[in-house]
Every structure is written in C-alpha cells, then in structure tokens.
Amino acid sequence: MFYYILANSSRIIDGLVRHLYIIAASLPISVTIGVAAGILISRNKRAERIVIGIANILMTIPSLALFGFAIIIMSPLGMGIGVPPAIFALVIYSFLPITRNTVLALHAVPSSTIEAARGMGMTPRQILRRIQLPLAIPLLMAGIRNACVMGVSVTTIAYLVGAGGMGHFIFAGMTRTRLDMVLAGAVIVAVLGIATNYLLVMLERAVTPRGLMLEQNKE
C-alpha cells in the first residue's frame, strides 16, 4: 500500500485535491442553507415537524441512490456528469442533518433563559442573535462536524458520477482487484475524515462562548 502511494503520489495528490475541492464547494453551501433553514423553521412548529419529517426520510435514502438522482435532475441543465451533480448530491445529503441539528440546538436553549430575555424587552431578533444562537453553538457545531465528516467519506461516491476524487482509487481498485490501491484510497479518506473532525473540534472550541465552556467543564 505504501509502495502504491509512493509510486502514484502525483495521481493521488490530484485525486485528493479534487476530493477536497468537491467538499470545499459543497459544505459551505449546505452549512449556510442548513443553518438558515433551521433558524427559519424553528419559529414555526408545523414547518418544523414537516421539514424534520422529510429530513428523516431523505436521510434513509442510500447515498449512492442520491448521486443517481443528482444525475437525473442535473442532466436537463447540461450538468449531468462530473463535479456539478456531485456537489448537488453532497449538498442535499448534508444540509438536512445540519437543519435538523440547528432546530434541536435552538430548542435545547433553556426556556427560562429565553423567558428572561423576553421579560427584559429583547426583540425576537435580539433574542435569536444574542441569546439563542450563541447558546446553540456547541450543538450546532456538533451537527456541522458530523455532516462534514460524513461528507468526506460520501464524496468517494462522486467518482461514480464522473467527478473523480479519492473514490477513484477505491472503485477502480475494486474492479481491478488491486487491494493496495483500495487500501490506499480508503486509508487516505479515513485520515482525511479524522483530520476534518479534528479541525472542526478546534473550530468548535474557538467559537464556543467562554461561559459555556466553563459550564460544560463543570459537568
């Protein structure tokens, strides 16, 4: 496996760059849509039930099938193959869990805290921005982290829609029954997942308000 990595380092780097590119292009979109949608629907009980219901169903669709749908949907736009459907599929795949977690995170803020804020005359917007969102950060970030780490491994499937990436080594390796190639791809994706997780944990620590960290450490 190491021999394979060394011998094919330039192809692996290309694959890695492509892999990261797909992730980097789609995850910011899903985080933005996911968090925004979460905030919007958290204000309406019915919207919330419907969206979370749909999210739960969509999340049971195998990721492979989702890439298939992406091809079908994007084809009429002339983007049925390559990076665009991959990004599309990845966004769909990851924004729903982010939405769901955003809603859960906002609801996890103690109602007494929100009551106090209302009682002091904060507007709903001020409550959201100054109280709810900061207090929701730990759970919110955990949701984003989960979605991203999953996204890293799901992106391997992008290879099947012609988008390239690390999936190449795994799927091509499988058809050629080259164990070292499959292993190289799998191990690198795994390391990438671990690194992503680590980076996001650091980010989470950096953006969690100090008062909340103290509270968590106490528990």
Add this chain to the structure above:
Amino acid sequence: MAIELINAEKTYGDIYAVKDLTMTIPDNQITILIGPSGCGKTTTMKMINGLIPKTNGDIKINGTSIDEWNPIQLRRNIGYIIQEIGLFPHYTIFDNIATVPRLLHWEEKKIRQRVLELMDLVNLDPDEFLQKYPSQLSGGQRQRVGVARGLAADPDIVLMDEPFGAIDPINREKIQDSFLEIQKEIQKTIVFVTHDIHEAIKLGDSIAILDEGSLVQFDSAYNVVNNPATPLVEDLLGSDRAFKGLALLRVKDHMTKTFTTLTKSVSPADALQTMKQHDTKFAFLVDGRNNKLLGVVTAKDIKKRRADSLDKLSKQSEYIQPYATLLESLTKLFSSGFTALPVIDDKNVLVGVIHMQTILDQIEEMSILETAEDEA
C-alpha cells in the same frame, strides 16, 4: 407608575390560572403576592408585563391598557426578576447586569457606574465577580445577580418572582434588610412573589393572598396578620400567628438610643465605675473614632477575670440591623443569652440597642397574646 388589574383572567382550556382578579397595586410600595403553589402568582406577574396574554379583563399600566403598550417598550420599563433566575450563561456577570441598560443604549460609562452600584446593593464584591460567568457562582450569588439585573435600568415598576428563594436564611435576612433600606430611598412600585409568610410580613406594605387563581384577601400587612379573612389565610399565618405580628415591627422604630459605650483606652476599673453610674450590667466596646462596634463587655466578666484591658475582656456580640424585625431580634436574643442586642448599620456603626423588655412590651401592646388566648 400605577398597575391596575381589572377583572383580569387567564385560562388554559377550562382551567383558570387567574380568575377575575381586580386589584390596584399601590405606587411606590411593596405589594406581596402569596399563596399555595399553582395559585397563579407567576401568571399574574407575567400578565402585567405581557409575557402571558390575558384572556379576559384589562390591565392598565400608568392608565394605559396593556393592549395599547408596545410590549417591548413596556418590558424595558418594567424590571422583571424571574423565578428561575435565568442568567445568560455566555455573558459575564457584568454583561448580565448591563443587559437592559445596553438595550436602552446607555453610555458605557454610566452603565459601569450603575453596575458597581448594584453589586454593592446586592452585597457582591465587584472585583471578585464582575468578570466571572454564572456557572462559577453559587445559587444564592446567581440569584443576587438576577436581582441586580432586574433593577439595572432603574425601572419604576419591578416584578420580583421569589427573588430570594435560593439564598440561605442568614444572607436572606441581610438582603431583605438592605432591600428595605434601599426601597426607602428609591420608592419603586414592587410586586413581590414569595411563599414565605415571614418574608411577606416583613417586606410587604400590603399583601395579596391568592388561592386557585382568585384573590382571597388584599390588605395591609398589619390587617392580614390581625384579621385573616379566611381559614386559608389563617393557615398560611400558622399557629404561631401571635408572634408573627412581631415581624411587622422594625428594630429601628423600637430601639433605644441611650446606651453605654466604652473605648479600649478605658481601664477595667473605670469601666466598672461607669456601668455602676449608668445602672447597667454591660456596655459596648466601640472604636472611639467612628463608633464601630468591637464587642460587648459585662460587669461580671470584669470582676471575675481581672484582665488589664477591656480589649481582652470583650466578647463578640450578636447584632441586628435597623430594618430587621422584632421577631428576628427575639430569635437572636434567645440565641445570644443577653437581654439586649446592639443595632448596627451596614458600616458596623453602633446606632442603637434593642431590649428584650421592649419586645415583650410590644407583644402585650399589640394584644396579640390576648388574641391567642381567646383562641386557645
């Protein structure tokens, strides 16, 4: 700012949380809401600041119906201290207290000054606490921060939902004393929820008793204690109702200002002489410069122990504050074993003495013992 409730009601389905409540809450006074759990105290409070929309009737703040107030403006003008405290965990203590002044766009300098003032009021050391977060404080300390936060923008009306409930009894009495002392100055219209009848009698100018959402009695604290309207109110007052009358009377109104003080420089022999002249068996040792209380010296100790300075002879003494009640004094007198208690202000200056006999006389004068005998 007057608060008027006119047939105000709140229903949940067919359950009345508050039923046909009519009362005018007097300006610049403390009005207590008391009653069993679930009787509608919190609901009444939240209807006043619009957190819970009333179902029927009307509520007027300053003559204007609550329906016509902009709820945001209204709430910024009414201090609200919620039962669950509800500090913002991601804000420092300073930022928590500064919340409403910031919403009102006060200048930072003015806010800082006000926060320091409030920390003093609730008896928390600013240097120690202002930069801490709520999770680093004890329950009682958090509650005091909650009180400071509610008073921060100097609102005319303050709603306080069991604000001292989580504070230990000793600190609670102290904070009640300073609260009364401050109220004398600031004269806010305060609606105060408690389920502690002692607290109600001590703090309340008037007391409203609620039961299952309805008003059972609304009267001055004195009248509630002496003429409970219903068996429920009697129950609330308890079997030792007679003694509770003492909670209506404040130390400052019944202490004597004639007492014997000594300074450290006085020799024990001279001290004995002075006591004899004043016909007393004890005297208070004070700091000659500022009259701060240092301890108590008894004639018995001087005779028995033959030390060369009063300093060595003086003992720590129980003390009480001017705004404490006679009931609290009585408890302290019993535990101290003396027949008189020094009264000191919040700077430790000796301002008076309260005698056991005075308290016993009061019991007689209020003829509350007679009432008790009649019942027995």
